[in-house]
Amino acid sequence: xxxxxxxxxxxxxxxxxxxxxxxxxxxxxxxxxxxxxxxxxxxxxxxxxxxxxxxxxxxxxxxxxxxxxxxxxxxxxxxxxxxxxxxxxxxxxx
Numbered sequence: 001x002x003x004x005x006x007x008x009x010x011x012x013x014x015x016x017x018x019x020x021x022x023x024x025x026x027x028x029x030x031x032x033x034x035x036x037x038x039x040x041x042x043x044x045x046x047x048x049x050x051x052x053x054x055x056x057x058x059x060x061x062x063x064x065x066x067x068x069x070x071x072x073x074x075x076x077x078x079x080x081x082x083x084x085x086x087x088x089x090x091x092x093x094x
Contacts (some may be wrong), residue, residue, distance in 0.1 A: 002067075003075055004074045010022065025052075025075060026074060032051070034050065049088075057080055060074055
């Protein structure tokens with residue numbers, strides 16, 4: 001799977017949340033990661049919560065689709081999970 005993002009937005013996200021999109025994409029390698037629709041977005045977006053290193057993170061992204069024969073999605077934002085999100089992930093699988 002291929003993930004795309006705007007480099008300027010990734011740098012801004014890293015300054016604000018301490019997490020680059022390049023690092024955030026590792027959440028998709030977590031076999032326990034959970035994805036669900038983002039109800040607050042105007043466009044169809046998804047949220048995925050999972051582990052990156054020793055941290056639970058929340059990544060907002062588009063649903064991957066087929067582009068030139070390759071499945072690809074776009075990362076929109078990423079941050080460390082809130083205490084509640086982390087607890088849900090660790091105890092209940094979200």
